[in-house]
Amino acid sequence: MTENKIRILIVxxxxxxxxxxxxxxxxxxxxxxxxxxxxEAEQKVKARFxxxxxxxxxxxxxxGTKLLAKxxxxxxxxxxxxxxxxxxxxxxxxxxxxxxxAFMTKPVEPAKLLALIREKLEEQQ
Numbered sequence: 568m569t570e571n572k573i574r575i576l577i578v579x580x581x582x583x584x585x586x587x588x589x590x591x592x593x594x595x596x597x598x599x600x601x602x603x604x605x606x607e608a609e610q611k612v613k614a615r616f617x618x619x620x621x622x623x624x625x626x627x628x629x630x631g632t633k634l635l636a637k638x639x640x641x642x643x644x645x646x647x648x649x650x651x652x653x654x655x656x657x658x659x660x661x662x663x664x665x666x667x668x669a670f671m672t673k674p675v676e677p678a679k680l681l682a683l684i685r686e687k688l689e690e691q692q
Contacts, residue, residue, distance in 0.1 A: 572598040573688060576620040578608040578634065579650070580627050584673065588621060591677045597684075605629035605637075612638060617645055618688060622667075624651035624658055632661045639666030646687045650675060 575597050579585040585601050592599045600617070602608035605626045612620070620638060624631035635647055649662040652673040659670045668687050671680065 572596075573619070574598045574600065574615070574617045575684070576608060576611060576617040577601045578605070578620060578626065578631075579623045580604065580625070581623075584623075584675075588675065588680075591680065592684075595681055603627070605631075605634040608634060609637060612642055612645070617642075618691065619646040619648065619684060621648050621650050624649055624653060624662070632658075632665050635662060635667055636665040644691070646684075646691050648683065648687065 575592055577585055577588045577599060579588065579601070580603050585603070589599045589601055600611055602611055605628050608620070622631045622635055626634065631649060635649065638645065638647060646668045647666060648669045648671060649667045650671045650673060651658055654672040662670050669683055671683065
């Protein structure tokens with residue numbers, strides 16, 4: 568029986584955070600890919616399937632919520648979790664309105680992140 572690897576795309580412009588998230592997820596058995604910009608994320612999503620995307624709300628080339636809306640339109644089945652260092656009710660509401668499945672604030676607690684990912688992937692099934 569072949570194990571279906573869960574693929575997660577991490578969209579984060581901060582290299583330290585990107586690497587930390589990647590390490591946390593890989594240690595938990597997920598296959599990860601990363602993108603520094605919204606444009607890079609869009610190209611990767613067109614090229615292959617991801618079960619889930621972690622999206623930073625502030626990206627150098629596009630607002631995370633705008634990227635979220637595009638991804639939601641093109642890949643509605645993919646689970647999308649917004650991650651932000653700028654928590655506000657406004658950001659949370661906009662993210663959820665644009666199709667985010669969940670909203671998390673930085674610094675991300677690994678245990679909470681992994682629990683949220685498991686929960687959202689189960690809902691996806």
